Amino acid sequence: MDYKKQLVEFFKDVDERCILGLSIDCVIFGFYDNQLKVLLLRWKESDEWGLPGGFIYKKESVDVAAQRILEERTGIKELFLQQFHTFGKDVRYNRVEISRKLNWPDNSTRLWPDRTVSIGYFALVDVSKVTPTADFLTDEYQWLDVEKLPPLLFDHNHIIEVALKTLRVQLSWQPVGYNLLPEKFTMPELQRLYETILNRSLDPRNFSKKMRALGIIERLEEQRKGGAFKSPYLFRFDKEKYKKALKEGHLAFS
């Protein structure tokens, strides 16, 4: 099979051009259908899913590598991207088991390094602006609800958990949403986003009051039509004020 022959070449190439034993895993969050989603990739010729990831070129900074990987996977450049933890357990995967799960040839086990330390980044993206692309090792992508994930490859379930926890903490003192929502959105949509991340419901009056008091969004004259109910107003983030709030902090959903 072509793919399986290419695997050896692929890893040989990685070994030559990249830092050994160190990788990057990206937890790419998106939001739609009132659900927080994660971008996952299905590995070729298998039913196994995992996070987008990659390796660091020998002369490339880790942050740049993460950006590159993200751009390769999503096609967008300007995004919220943040390192959140480095995963360094001595046993993060079992080479034999992984090769079996991926239906790789028996002799492929040696392609995996003994162990890999992985630097975790998380990104917040607007799903509608993203055109996900699988990589050499994978051939299908999917946005999966963060609350209903199947068992993933490696320790990726754990990595997503830590990313989510970081996001929750972050939300309590920084605004979130600029990168997750389309340019124009309604207050209920924003509230749904916060509720999803915080995993609890919020009072719509208090939420609206607080958000508008922060001064980082502006209400437009437009309204969204379409449902058998009152048309909601559209809002837009004020990019400058949003950025300022990002730096300064202070929200506190306690």
Add this chain to the structure above:
Amino acid sequence: MDYKKQLVEFFKDVDERCILGLSIDCVIFGFYDNQLKVLLLRWKESDEWGLPGGFIYKKESVDVAAQRILEERTGIKELFLQQFHTFGKDVRYNRVEISRKLNWPDNSTRLWPDRTVSIGYFALVDVSKVTPTADFLTDEYQWLDVEKLPPLLFDHNHIIEVALKTLRVQLSWQPVGYNLLPEKFTMPELQRLYETILNRSLDPRNFSKKMRALGIIERLEEQRKGGAFKSPYLFRFDKEKYKKALKEGHLAFS
């Protein structure tokens, strides 16, 4: 010179036993003289100072390696130790410059890898319980005031800055102090610690009120004698409640 000959052996040994291109740097904070201090090591036969650090054995988890390094340097086991960031710029040091600064032989340049990614951990320790020990590469240690650091080796000034920033954020929603102060301490001492970390002064009435309201310290009957002034009461952390507060969060010095 013995040391310089041993260097080659030392690095050969490291190369064999440890992961290549990946290291750990530890920012060990202590508190005395009303100042926040960092433990620094002077490299042998040079006047250059740097953070304690080390490498990760091939079959060792990164967290365990950090603990090991810290224990080797400070002699204590039970301490607050937390990964805070991974430093992965493509150029974190110049091999030639470092070799020159350390007065290493010219041919020693090749001992350094092209680049190293370093995982940063910070620790909070009670200076009085610590017996710092230099390592093979260094021969003197010193606690230096975090506000008055000389230029350090590599990007260690930057690493300390990031650690300090993390500590400040942490302080705003978690208690700090259990690991930095001796078992018994006075309220003004605790206040001084907070003031030092936050880098601003706090009102003693409000501080005392808030700290005692948190329920994580208990006042002892003892008082500390010694100055030409009213004897301050001694306090002690309630370990269980402290741990609980650590997990749950909520302080907010805004």
Add this chain to the structure above:
DNA sequence: ACAAAAGTGTTCCTAGTACACCCATGG
């Protein structure tokens, strides 16, 4: 007319902040 979701204001209470004087001790 009805179902579905949007929009909005007031009261209460907690917690942060500002602020100043007296007290104990050692020299």
Add this chain to the structure above:
DNA sequence: CCATGGGTGTACTAGGAACACTTTTGT
């Protein structure tokens, strides 16, 4: 007796939390 730092209470204010009804729209 004086210099030094320790200890303490109150009043104000801002912001979070709880809470319910009316409006708009499509079917």
